[in-house]
Amino acid sequence: MLIKLSYLLLAGLTNGSVYGLIGLSLSIIYGSSRVINFAQGEFAMLGAMCAFFFMVSASLPWPLAMLAMIVVVVLAALALDYGIYRPLVRRRAAPLTIMIGTLAGAIILYGLAFVVWGPEQKFVPPVLSLEPLRIGFLITNSQQLSLIGLFIFFLMLTWYILYRTRFGLSVRATGVNPRTALLMGIRSERIVQFSFMFSAFISGVAGMMIGPLLGGNVGMGLLLTVKGFMAAIFGGLGSPFAAAAGGLAIGMMEALMAGYGTSLYAEPSIFVFILMVLIVRPYGLLGDYEAERR
Amino acid sequence: MSKPTLPAAPTPTILPVFVFLAIGALIPLVLESGFYIRLAMLVWTYAVLCMGFNLLYGFAGQISLGQPAFYSLGAYAYAMLQIKLGWSPAVALGGSLAFVAVVSLLIGLPLLRLRTHYLAMATLAFMLVENGVANRWIDFTGGQSGVEVPALKWAGEEIGRTGIYYTVLGLAAVVLLLHDFLIRSHLGRGMQAIRDDETAAQALGVRVDLYKLRVLVLSSVMAAIAGICFGITSLRVDPSLSEFHVLVSLLTIVVMGGLGTRFGPIIGSVIVVALPQVLTGFGRFETAIYGACILVFLIFLPHGLSGLVERKFQWRADRATADAKRRKQVLKEEVS
Numbered sequence: 001m002l003i004k005l006s007y008l009l010l011a012g013l014t015n016g017s018v019y020g021l022i023g024l025s026l027s028i029i030y031g032s033s034r035v036i037n038f039a040q041g042e043f044a045m046l047g048a049m050c051a052f053f054f055m056v057s058a059s060l061p062w063p064l065a066m067l068a069m070i071v072v073v074v075l076a077a078l079a080l081d082y083g084i085y086r087p088l089v090r091r092r093a094a095p096l097t098i099m100i101g102t103l104a105g106a107i108i109l110y111g112l113a114f115v116v117w118g119p120e121q122k123f124v125p126p127v128l129s130l131e132p133l134r135i136g137f138l139i140t141n142s143q144q145l146s147l148i149g150l151f152i153f154f155l156m157l158t159w160y161i162l163y164r165t166r167f168g169l170s171v172r173a174t175g176v177n178p179r180t181a182l183l184m185g186i187r188s189e190r191i192v193q194f195s196f197m198f199s200a201f202i203s204g205v206a207g208m209m210i211g212p213l214l215g216g217n218v219g220m221g222l223l224l225t226v227k228g229f230m231a232a233i234f235g236g237l238g239s240p241f242a243a244a245a246g247g248l249a250i251g252m253m254e255a256l257m258a259g260y261g262t263s264l265y266a267e268p269s270i271f272v273f274i275l276m277v278l279i280v281r282p283y284g285l286l287g288d289y290e291a292e293r294r
Numbered sequence: 295m296s297k298p299t300l301p302a303a304p305t306p307t308i309l310p311v312f313v314f315l316a317i318g319a320l321i322p323l324v325l326e327s328g329f330y331i332r333l334a335m336l337v338w339t340y341a342v343l344c345m346g347f348n349l350l351y352g353f354a355g356q357i358s359l360g361q362p363a364f365y366s367l368g369a370y371a372y373a374m375l376q377i378k379l380g381w382s383p384a385v386a387l388g389g390s391l392a393f394v395a396v397v398s399l400l401i402g403l404p405l406l407r408l409r410t411h412y413l414a415m416a417t418l419a420f421m422l423v424e425n426g427v428a429n430r431w432i433d434f435t436g437g438q439s440g441v442e443v444p445a446l447k448w449a450g451e452e453i454g455r456t457g458i459y460y461t462v463l464g465l466a467a468v469v470l471l472l473h474d475f476l477i478r479s480h481l482g483r484g485m486q487a488i489r490d491d492e493t494a495a496q497a498l499g500v501r502v503d504l505y506k507l508r509v510l511v512l513s514s515v516m517a518a519i520a521g522i523c524f525g526i527t528s529l530r531v532d533p534s535l536s537e538f539h540v541l542v543s544l545l546t547i548v549v550m551g552g553l554g555t556r557f558g559p560i561i562g563s564v565i566v567v568a569l570p571q572v573l574t575g576f577g578r579f580e581t582a583i584y585g586a587c588i589l590v591f592l593i594f595l596p597h598g599l600s601g602l603v604e605r606k607f608q609w610r611a612d613r614a615t616a617d618a619k620r621r622k623q624v625l626k627e628e629v630s
Contacts, residue, residue: 036411036415083589091593093592095411096355096410096411099411099414100545103545103588104545104585104586104588104589105585106585107542110538110581110585111580111581111585112582219538226422233415264430264431268423271416271420271423275404275419278412
């Protein structure tokens with residue numbers, strides 16, 4: 001009984017870490033540019049598929065493969081910035097138009113990945129071993145644990161960059177008011193570019209690590225985007241940490257729902273639940289706290 | 295002094311609608327091959343789907359990425375009401391439209407309090423949920439293989455391809471006339487006011503919440519009609535109706551044709567249906583090309599192809615208003 005519960009919680013923690021990381025990256029971009037990036041899940045998809053490509057097709061060792069993957073993902077982020085965000089912002093497009101632009105970016109990334117890898121499910125090799133590992137009465141593996149570790153690491157890194165460096169201060173300033181920040185000598189466009197690259201990096205690594213557990217296929221991006229967004233709005237889109245916490249909560253709820261109810265209705269009921277929360281608290285559960293902190 | 299009359303801004307005529315419908319009616323007489331008639335039916339189906347989205351996003355400014363879900367719900371309801379309950383096609387048509395209207399009302403009531411990003415993501419989540427249920431509730435929906443839609447019958451005999459085409463055209467004509475009527479009437483201007491500034495629209499007496507809800511329900515019902523059109527042409531409904539590629543096609547059509555234009559959805563559908571036929575080896579690159587098209591049009595031609603044509607007429611209207619202003623000025627000078 002207790003064992004089942006702890007297994008479910010562990011599974012929830014693993015998946016929740018991924019949703020949290022995507023929520024975190026969505027919120028970083030939103031924080032600096034007020035844009036919801038629909039292509040966020042596609043970065044995770046690229047991470048998983050590149051891991052497959054470089055480790056299986058090109059048979060590179062994993063550190064090299066990871067570097068190559070990061071290069072690809074960051075290039076995709078730059079393309080998104082130069083090809084979609086900047087032209088639309090310079091033409092004074094409405095926020096919703098920019099959002100559709102990022103959706104077009106997601107469609108292009110998905111379409112290109114489809115051309116390269118086809119629709120089949122790919123086996124993404126694990127970076128760390130999938131050998132069972134005993135912790136007390138729990139049996140897990142290091143790949144699963146590494147996801148939770150990465151989640152904590154990126155959370156700390158983001159916190160450090162945002163709240164303990166001068167650069168982070170200018171990122172936050174841009175988020176509050178881009179025009180004023182510009183007048184203060186902060187190059188807003190650079191900041192937005194950095195946030196695109198950094199969040200693509202986080203999502204790419206998350207995708208690479210979740211690949212062996214979920215299985216990689218080119219269509220996985222959309223669902224990850226939606227879940228990452230749900231995580232972000234559940235916690236509060238304004239703060240990367242609230243978004244990450246929302247991700248953990250969603251992962252847990254999903255695991256518990258699938259373990260004690262049916263897995264068929266786990267997703268729908270969680271979406272409905274989050275929408276309910278959104279109606280009561282439109283800025284997310286932790287949203288107000290962050291608003292005060294600003 | 296003669297009574298000064300200001301020329302009214304030229305009201306758009308309904309004529310182009312009838313031109314489109316006449317072309318549609320002539321197609322089976324010109325094109326003998328069944329393949330082309332099937333393509334024409336697909337054009338009308340997509341046009342109906344996109345007209346709903348055009349009203350909702352292009353005119354009222356409310357985005358719903360869940361349109362494919364209503365598209366597939368309409369088709370499923372139409373098939374199920376006939377198979378499980380044995381309703382006749384006409385009654386099933388009404389029943390399924392009523393069903394989709396109720397579903398969209400239930401979803402719209404809470405969701406329309408959300409704005410922009412939230413509304414887009416929430417409706418996208420609805421689409422994914424609908425698709426998941428259609429795929430996994432195998433006992434009821436038949437899972438991957440879907441359900442068969444009973445063929446249309448007239449006096450006990452199955453009607454031929456031309457008959458089906460005219461049925462689809464008839465449904466499309468109703469939607470087209472409604473779409474055009476709404477745009478030209480005060481309702482359309484109310485919707486545009488909501489899109490441009492909600493507070494101002496409210497101050498001018500537009501009941502914002504009511505309008506949004508009505509447009510959402512209407513566009514869902516239009517999507518359901520499109521789904522039924524698809525059902526009676528292909529005689530099968532499966533979960534692929536609410537998959538991502540339908541959303542991609544929908545956005546491509548609306549953005550290429552022109553958001554918030556009168557005939558954008560039709561022009562866009564013709565292109566999106568014809569493009570794969572013209573370009574060989576298109577299949578693999580389809581999604582990437584559509585994505586690129588959306589992007590290019592968003593950046594360089596935000597009013598789409600239809601906008602190019604309508605701007606010509608707009609220019610005439612602008613000249614008329616400029617004319618009116620000048621005469622007003624002359625009038626003022628005469629008085630003083």
